Amino acid sequence: MSGPFLEYRAVGVDGDDGPIIDGFSAVIAQGGLTLFMGPSGAGKTTLLRLVNRLDDPDRGVVALDGRDVRDYDVLALRRRVQFVSQVPVTFPGTVATNVGPQWAALLDRVGLSGELAEREADRLSVGEAQRMCLARALSMGPEVLALDEPTSALDTDSKAGIEGLIRGLADAGLTVLMVTHDPAQAALADRVVEVHPYRGRTAP
Amino acid sequence: MSGPGLLAASSSGLSGPVTFGDVALALLLVAVAVGVSRWQRVGLEGDMVVATVRSFVQLLAVGYVLDYVFGGHGWLTGVALAVMVTTASLTSGSRARRVAGSRLVASCAIAVAAAGTLGVLAALRIVPLSARSLIPLGSMVISSAMNTTSLVMTRLFDDLATSRREVEARLCMAQSSRQAALPWRRVALRSAMLPTVDQTKVVGLVALPGAMTGMILAGASPLAAIRLQLVVMYMLLGGNAFAALVGAEMTLRRLFTPAHQLARYVRR
Numbered sequence: 271m272s273g274p275f276l277e278y279r280a281v282g283v284d285g286d287d288g289p290i291i292d293g294f295s296a297v298i299a300q301g302g303l304t305l306f307m308g309p310s311g312a313g314k315t316t317l318l319r320l321v322n323r324l325d326d327p328d329r330g331v332v333a334l335d336g337r338d339v340r341d342y343d344v345l346a347l348r349r350r351v352q353f354v355s356q357v358p359v360t361f362p363g364t365v366a367t368n369v370g371p372q373w374a375a376l377l378d379r380v381g382l383s384g385e386l387a388e389r390e391a392d393r394l395s396v397g398e399a400q401r402m403c404l405a406r407a408l409s410m411g412p413e414v415l416a417l418d419e420p421t422s423a424l425d426t427d428s429k430a431g432i433e434g435l436i437r438g439l440a441d442a443g444l445t446v447l448m449v450t451h452d453p454a455q456a457a458l459a460d461r462v463v464e465v466h467p468y469r470g471r472t473a474p
Numbered sequence: 475m476s477g478p479g480l481l482a483a484s485s486s487g488l489s490g491p492v493t494f495g496d497v498a499l500a501l502l503l504v505a506v507a508v509g510v511s512r513w514q515r516v517g518l519e520g521d522m523v524v525a526t527v528r529s530f531v532q533l534l535a536v537g538y539v540l541d542y543v544f545g546g547h548g549w550l551t552g553v554a555l556a557v558m559v560t561t562a563s564l565t566s567g568s569r570a571r572r573v574a575g576s577r578l579v580a581s582c583a584i585a586v587a588a589a590g591t592l593g594v595l596a597a598l599r600i601v602p603l604s605a606r607s608l609i610p611l612g613s614m615v616i617s618s619a620m621n622t623t624s625l626v627m628t629r630l631f632d633d634l635a636t637s638r639r640e641v642e643a644r645l646c647m648a649q650s651s652r653q654a655a656l657p658w659r660r661v662a663l664r665s666a667m668l669p670t671v672d673q674t675k676v677v678g679l680v681a682l683p684g685a686m687t688g689m690i691l692a693g694a695s696p697l698a699a700i701r702l703q704l705v706v707m708y709m710l711l712g713g714n715a716f717a718a719l720v721g722a723e724m725t726l727r728r729l730f731t732p733a734h735q736l737a738r739y740v741r742r
Contacts, residue, residue: 286742323733324642344733345648352646359643410648 273336275300275445276321276414282329283316289468290316294330296463298447303440303458306449308465314449315356317465318416321447322351334414351414352407357423358399360391367391369405376405381435397428404435415439417448421455433458501526543605551605555592555612559585562620570627574728574739580623583721587619587713588612594712600705611709614685618670618710619717626666626721633658634729635740642736651730659722666718674707683707 276298283291291313298304306314319325320332323344332339339347366373366387377384380401386394394402400420407415417436421429437458440446448455456462504526511518543550562584567577592608592615594600601607634641637658644654677683678700682690686703690696729740 322646324645324735325738326733326735340733345650348646348648354646355639355643357639359639361640361643406647 274298274333275335276447277333277336278317278320278330279333280330281317281320281327281332283313283320283325284328291327292329292468294465298445298461298463300445301440301443302460303437303446303448304461304463305455305459306447306463306465307453307456308451309467310451312465312467314451314465315418318353318418318447318449321414321416322348322353324353349410350412351416352410352412353416354400354403354407354418354420356419358396358403360394360399360402363391364388365391365394365402368402370409372409373405376408377402379408380405381431395428397424397432400424400428400432401435404432404439408439412444414445414447417446419449419451421450421452540605540609543609548605551608554605554609555588555616558613558616559588562616566620566624566627569624570631572739573627573631573725574737576627576725579627579721579724579728580620582724583623583626583717584616584619586720587622587717588616590716591615591709591713595705595709610685611706614706615709615713619713622666622670622714622717623721625669626662626718627725629662629665630655630658630722630725630729631740633661634736638736638741645734645736649734651726651734651736654734655726655730659726663718663722666721667714670710670714674711677703677707 274297278294278296281291281294282289290311294313294317306317308314316325320327321334321339323339326340334342334347334351342350361368364387365377365382368391369376373387374384377387382398382401382405386398386402391399391402400423404415404420415436420436421432424432433455436446436448440460448459504522508519508522510516511522539554543554559581563577563581566580566584570576570580573579592612595611596603596608601611634655641654641658645651678686683703683706685706686699689699689702729737731737
């Protein structure tokens with residue numbers, strides 16, 4: 271399809287006390303790793319949640335392949351755009367039940383030992399759980415991975431490992447969107463989208 | 475089972491009806507309570523007086539209304555039941571006011587519980603289709619359904635708000651809102667229905683329930699009284715199942731958007 275892959279057109283989202291995001295526009299090409307960078311409270315996570323429609327904008331449009339995301343079947347859209355939250359959420363049961371029938375290949379892809387397959391998912395370390403969540407996301411066969419600060423809950427070693435993994439997924443052709451407030455991660459990225467906090471009516 | 479016989483009472487319970495004179499004499503016991511409160515500085519004398527006056531006025535009014543309805547104005551039965559459903563819905567709705575549209579949810583859940591159970595009881599001729607049976611039975615099923623509905627609404631809201639990460643993780647895996655909410659729906663239904671189940675288990679062992687005590691005081695045979703009580707317990711079980719189910723179903727529709735999103739007001 272021609273035209274931009276993912277586009278935010280003058281997007282606004284309101285919180286309890288007025289806008290969190292207002293008039294945000296950006297164009298993101300297909301493939302590669304795009305960082306959403308900015309201070310906390312700037313609405314970066316919300317911008318990701320708009321892509322798989324965990325939330326909808328109050329103003330403006332988020333378009334995928336030139337079409338408003340609200341025009342797709344929402345469950346099909348969510349298979350296509352996999353969102354992984356900041357704190358890994360494990361489902362009851364083993365790692366294998368979390369990841370699904372293709373677990374062997376998927377655990378390998380995210381760098382987890384196949385020996386973990388029968389372990390209860392809630393007994394993984396945070397780093398392992400975050401990798402498992404990535405494997406679970408990949409099990410849906412997504413085109414887009416939307417990662418909300420995937421390394422913020424991790425120690426330095428696990429962080430470097432996950433960063434390498436994410437870079438590899440982008441190199442393998444996935445479109446990876448990643449929220450961060452860590453400037454050092456800019457080195458990983460193909461593109462950086464700056465997200466500024468909404469300043470209200472005092473801004474010129 | 476004989477319809478009218480179930481609710482009819484024979485004499486020989488209390489020696490004649492309680493008169494207003496008797497009621498006045500019973501005020502002595504209120505005086506005892508007020509005395510204790512004053513003596514022990516409990517500070518409830520004022521509330522006791524208010525409670526006593528209110529109970530007198532409220533029950534007197536209800537007595538006259540029921541007397542009028544039973545005295546050949548049976549068509550008012552529907553009105554009386556509607557008033558009870560409305561009052562119960564407002565009460566339950568305000569207890570669960572965090573749920574958007576909680577009053578409507580409560581109205582539907584309680585109305586379905588009342589109509590469903592009374593309808594079955596009347597259709598199978600277990601009780602007669604009369605004001606004298608439908609109003610008291612209705613009041614029992616309505617007040618019980620009110621508690622069930624409040625429980626199911628508050629429980630679903632609280633649990634989904636607390637577990638919003640897990641719920642949204644399920645939505646992210648392309649589950650519908652119905653699938654995503656399933657574990658919490660089950661817990662809410664269970665916790666809303668459990669009290670009646672427990673009550674039914676211990677009925678007669680822990681306390682003699684109201685319908686039965688009333689009939690025995692009024693002079694009915696204990697066996698007639700327990701038959702009515704069994705019908706009442708089964709009605710409450712059925713009514714609460716209706717209320718819990720309708721309440722859960724409608725509440726979930728208000729906690730999620732049609733696009734399978736957890737509604738914003740639940741996430742905040």
